[in-house]
Amino acid sequence: MDLAYTPRQKAFRAEVRAWLTANLPAEPLASYDTREGFEQHREWERKLFDARLSMVIWPEALGGRGCDLIEWLIFEEEYYGAGAPMRVNQNGQLLLGPTLIEFGSESQKARFLPRMASSEDMWAQGWSEPNAGSDMAAITSKAILSADGSHYVVNGQKTWSTRAIFADWLFGLFRSDPASSRHHGLSYLAVPLDAPGVTIRPIQALNGKQAFAEVFFDDVKVPVDNRIGDEGQGWHVAMATAGFERGLLLRSPARFQYTARRLVELYKSHRDVADRDPGIRDAVLEAWTGAEAYALSAYHTVGRLAKGARIGAEASTNKIYWSELDLKMHETAMRILGPLGELTGDAPAAVEAARWLDGFLFAQAGPIYAGTNEIQRNIIAERMLGLPK
Amino acid sequence: MDFTFTDDQLTFREAVSRFLMTEAAPERLREIWETDTGRSPELRKNIAEQGLTALSVPEDCGGLGMDDVAWALMTQELGYYAIPDSLADAAYVAAGLIAALPAGTASREDWLGRIADGSIRIAVGHPVNPLVADANPANLLLLAHGDEVHAVPREQVEVESNASIDLSRRLARVRWAPAASTLIAEGEAGRALWAQTLNRGALSTAGQLLGLAQRMLDLSVDYVAQRKQFGKPIGSFQAVKHHLADVATKVEFAKPVLYRAAYALAHGEAGADARVSHAKLICGDAAWQAARHGIQVHGAMGYTWEVDLQMFMKRAWALDAAWGDRGFHKARVADAILADGAALGPGHTFEE
Structure with a gap:
């Protein structure tokens, strides 16, 4: 047990502190549960990314800095200690990001992660459904592979998707084997929210803002390249990270x-x-x-x-x-x-x-x-x- | 920055646990507790032979020179097996006080050597405790007179036993007269020794409370897995599960607080008082909840003398107020965090 920070850790802390002091917004940003605030936060995320401070524990090649978890804790201490803005894209960055790093193909990582780190792409999660909340294995939204194997056809409904009305992408679990039940036969997909057949209906949260949404899928075509991990292994992929x-x-x-x-x-x-x-x-x-x-x-x-x-x-x-x-x-x-x-x-x-x-x-x-x-x-x-x- | 134990420390803890598991089984403790003294020379001898009395005695006095951080693991084992106060009080708390005396102080090396080989029992009478644990069977008592520290032979102390609900606790009110012959430290030095001794006693108690919490959790898990009602183990019911999950959560978050406090004490940090008090509070809280939820999930069996839960539960209730009760430790935390200019918040967990 040695509870002294190393010189390298101290230098990193000093660097983060100096950068935040120089760059923190003078005025608090508007709530990220509003369109205006959402875009202000996106701009702030871009600034963090340009300083390589957006996702410090990701590899450098993917838009990160290659920090270890102690350095990440130090970053967080400086970030929150300075009263910096809340992180608007963390469902993507912190839930999908590690999954992609572990299960994504090289091309998926290159395609998704840097743009996620910079928040050019904002991500909403698609786990819950009206009848699959705590019982998540009760998911019924379907993703059926086309005959030529090039894409899935997605139908169904997700709900409680945080800030989905403002987001660019959704990740979640879909039933790709219609004969399956429970945690079998699910696949983990990334769905562009501007795809034809996607309808997003905001849900007003306790604070009166459109903090989350229902997302409806009506014959939405999702390229097979957007599947993360193997077909039918979605539950394992979602849980294993x-x-x-x-x-x-x-x-x-x-x-x-x-x-x-x-x-x-x-x-x-x-x-x-x-x-x-x-x-x-x-x-x-x-x-x-x-x-x-x-x-x-x-x-x-x-x-x-x-x-x-x-x-x-x-x-x-x-x-x-x-x-x-x-x-x-x-x-x-x-x-x-x-x-x-x-x-x-x-x-x-x-x-x-x-x-x-x-x-x-x-x-x-x-x-x-x-x-x-x-x-x-x-x-x-x-x-x-x-x-x- | 490495907030973990070495493999050696963890292996040693395992070895101590295995030793105590056989030497201090509940049925054996029950027999010992039924005796007048409540202490077993045989168990004491085995513990000394195993080297447990020598742990924090400096190496040049025949000990292992183990620090507070390693003791944070050891005290959990002492708690888990409900080892009476006399061991930790002599081998850790008293040994720490005596080792901190200037080298050359009369009898210092002799006492330390005898703590190490287990041939002396030393009781500690810190003013924060109204009664002295194990005063009766002690050979020597470390007692306070203002800032002065006195080492008083047992025969110069009048001892009045006071029974505790925890049969492992042997408490006494003591009467004695300070004399020049018993004085070993005074003034600034005495004050510092008592302050350090208080922290060490509180930390020792915190570790034992955490060990007790883990023991009560383990006993409860075993019980609810085998006790059946409505045709299935009661441990399959959510109401029962959630009681024990809450205990497990408290235990998990108390551990690192104990370790941080031990490190602060070992390194003489300025903020050690608040760290130790935090540990005492959070470990006491875990132990009290383990007792409350433990007796609840044991049903009426938990209210009996027969089931072992009572041994650990009573010890938890007692130790929660030993070496500073909750009010005392909350006041020390409040002094630290409500002070002007207190270093609080992110980034101050390891540095001011």
Whole structure:
């Protein structure tokens, strides 16, 4: 155990910090759940990409920088510590990206990854369907290979596709063997959202914005080259990319440490009212201890991975931990703000332009998306503790 | 940056675990706990022969010179097997205090040598604990008089036993008179020794609480996998699964906090107090939840004397408040994070 950063790691931190100081937008960007904000975020992503800071852990040839996971943690600490914009393309970059790196052909990697890193292509996910939520293996949307084997014909419906109304591409699982059931006979496809036969209907989220969408497929032709991994192996492809890496990459600890720091500041500037509720101080302490524990867990796991350890079902503990921590921190902020907590961003009396309210609303989704926490608890109990199905 | 243990450290932990598994099986502990002293000279001898009493004694005094980081693994094993306080208190906490005395201090080398070979029992009376664990069977007590540290032979101490619900705990109120002959440190040096001893005691307790949490989780998993109701194992029901998944999650996230605290202590970091308190809080929380959910999934069996869960559960309840209760440790965390200019947030997990 040696908890000192190497000179190389320190230099990387300094470089990222200097770049962010020089390049951070002067004004906060508009919400990426709006068309205007989405394009502002795309522009910001392009800037990051030009500085080779968009996907630091990807290979250089694919638009990354070839960093290891410790350097990635350092990048995230600097990025979130500086209050930089949220990452608009992370469903593609962090969910599809690692899958492509592991299962994609060389031509698919060259075709998709650099444009994903630069956010020239924005990606939406297509997992859930109206009757396949927690039970994802119940997918019924079909992708039938044409007689000449050149393309799939896709029919069906996906839902809860984040920002699909603004996105360029969708990735997801489709049933390519109509006689199959459950997790057999599925294929993993990349579908251009401007293809004929695609209809996107926005769904208004809790915040009133078009944060996700339903996507309908009506005889949509998808070239067979857009299949990632083998025919019928989609479930395996979707699940095999180290669950841990995807889970951790998607929600890095720095994001929650940043929220915890803001919460401590909020509490310190509102102590006169906050201390009337004796539970608040306790909750503020738990924000720091919780975020710090998540960060320590990430460093410990990254170190074990570097030594060749394999991380299995315990990755599900991550999802439960960060989502409940995030919710608790935002609930605490709302309690500190008291009667000002309900004010929306355009209300003149709103604190920090209602940033806590926005975060509070989004935190409600944390225990639901990416596999509900109930599903995660089943995974922990069955695969980590070995309890019977 | 490498926040992991070496293979040697992990292998050693495995060896200790295998040793304790046979030497300190629950039925053996129950027999020992039924005795008046609650201590077994035979078990003590076997533990010393295995070298466990010599772990943190410096190498030049016949020990292995193991640091706090390696102890963070060891204390989990002591907790997992519910080894009484006397071992960690003498071999880790007292050994650390005595080793920190200036070389040449009278009796320092003698005490350390005898800790290493297991021929001396030392109890530690830190002011944060109103009672002294294992004062009665001790040969020597390290006691506080203000900032002064006194090493007091057992015969100069009046001991009043106080029974704990945890039969492995042998607590006593002590009466004694400070004398020049027993004084081993005072003033600034004494204050520093007591501060360091508090952190070491709290860290030792945190590690044991985490080990206890893991043990209660393992016992509960075994129980719900074999107990059947409605025609199937109760461990197949989600309500039961989720109780235990929550415990597993708490245990997973407590481990690295314990390790970070151990490193802070071993390296004398300025922020060590808050790190140690964080570890004590999160490990205590994991242990209490493991106890609560453990007894719940054991049903009425969990409420019996017969089922082993009670041994670990009671120890968890007791240790949660030993070496600083939650209020004490929360106050130390609050002091650190609410201070003006506190280094918080991303990038400060390993550096100020």
